[in-house]
Amino acid sequence: MKHQRAARPSLALPIAAFAAMTLALGAVPASASAAPPPPAPPSAPPSVDACRLPAAVGGLGSGFPVDDQALPAVGTLKAALLLVDFDDHPASPGSAPEAVANLASGAEYLERVSGGRLDVTTTASDGWVRMPEPSTSYPFERGLSYADHVRYIGDAIAAADDTFDFSDVDVVWVTATKEAPNITYSPTTNFLDVTADGNHLTHAVTFGYDQWRWGGLVLAHESGHTLGLPDLYLFEAPPEDPGNYHAAVGGWDLMGLISGAGPEYFAWHRWQLGWIDDDQVVCAGPRRTTSARLAPVARSGDASPGKDAMVVYPLSATRAVVVENRQPVGYDEGIGARGALVYTVDASVRSGEGPVRVVDSTPGSADGLDDAPFAAGSSWTEPTTGAVLTFRAGPAGTLKVTVKP
Template structure:
């Protein structure tokens, strides 16, 4: 769900667009790595590494696309309004109820437990580069108005959202110290289904305890479908990341709000099979080092051996996590290795995930588009990764990308202009 801004309406993922209405479901069990991956010799490994080093000397600056839109985007740097994605993020978690929907006695623990996995996700995926410190309200905070006074329909305005957050802050202020808070999280009781969904604003404009609060997230009734990963998704917006689902489904595929990126990133389908952050998003956030990015030279062949992106946070900085091939001043092709590890443990098909990034495309309009290796399959984009022994030709440049198994669960990618 994307952010609220002054004078703009909130837009959110239509309820009917979700594939899973229960808590986040990661799908089937792990997919085994290709048998050939374990057979490549150490000599071949050395040769591959040497080839990669010789053929990928292009500076990563040539692949670090500049931001081309205001607000949430896919370029560098992230929007100036974004919170830092490294260091400590101090969050105030306010659990609120209403006179028309009071929270039942003993329900606070369930509410806390539902969102806690989102904090764990952020810290794990960032490799500890983001430390989330959460201080919760001491019990349920009673809002000054009934739940029906807050119009959480799909047309919720920025002013409506700021009023809701401001009321929560004011109601808690007598017992809560906001003086050192970076972001306010407001979680409504499960008894208030008309607080329907979970918008974010990076333009809060509320002051408490001398602190000008600018970032806030509302967790509405949909948190009980998404589980804790909704917290990580919405926090992604406060850090500057865009929505990868489509605000409008393609005319040729009505109802498919996930036609661009499928479930391959948490900023798309929250309950998708592969909710790891894409390598590109990790790079934007500073969770991926420049040394882990291979910037292909369009003038010569590039070879890279990629480790699973889910392990990039714990890998040495010299182990490659993605290869980037520039197409224009705002577009690149990215290849990363997705395997059934980490938050990708439920993916239907592992392999080389290929996608384009266009920094001139706004949030919710497809800034990231996954290339489907099996177009027309019943699994949609769930089986999009390219298997070893396959290839793909980039249509605008004619560059040929070939995919091969590497040692262990690595993928070897070769790009020939």
């Protein structure tokens, strides 16, 4: 069927009306210009997903999600604590309670830093368990092989199995008596592959002589690995600063330096573990000024919905600048400098190679990174983008951070 076009409505105007319109238009000076267009509305703030750097390396790292071999960081973590001694180095009588108490503060750290989102339940062996071989048969030194480590853990599990129920255990902790100094340090494995009481055990930490010096923070550091966090100290010191294995983050995160003055986990790692929420992350974009009022990182898990914990400014698909507020509260009570701690996160960098690097506000100072935070009233310019970050003091230890691209 052929469709007919509808007739166009008449646009005829009465002559008088047309003349009036012509006169009105003619009254406008020839030099007048059209009104400028209204300003463009500001761009919408980026979604928090724009700041959630995707994991770009396998294993332990700083991207999202954490490694699929990691234990859940939210909920209940059930740990078996096996106290072991040896024929050549038997434990002192009555020393078992001291060994349990020495590590208990590490479990408390995890619960406090998680804001109560992780509950750690520990079941200890009934006294010391005698290992089947002398301590010297386990070659504990840096570079301990996977096979020797698994043999040590397997021997401990087998020695305890008659009196210990492993059927409902998530992670095995093996601590050696302090009478055995050649069990020197405390490595972790997320690939144990041992079955006991019908339970396939995959995660274990063995505690050596270092935990008798540093206490429960060794447990908290090594447990960070079982939850998926990387080492933040450097496996190789930088050529320009040989011997400084802590040149990347100093003592500003427990995954970097156990004895550091500021051992709180970075806000970034709390986000990775689900210990702070998306609405606590302020994602800054490249085309608008962004401001946030940050609570001290030690209080980021307090029951205050939406409390800002950090500002994230993406630099690329794998890199971002992060700002958090460090104040002498919580596990940071011993820090000497306070203010805005600025660091870069690179999700393409492996554990021990510097996936996180702190920006030093006082480069060249005698205190290294101990005085790295930017004081209230100062600013910093990101060198690759030119974005200016300013820091101002707020009430109750809060810090106002503004990012101006």
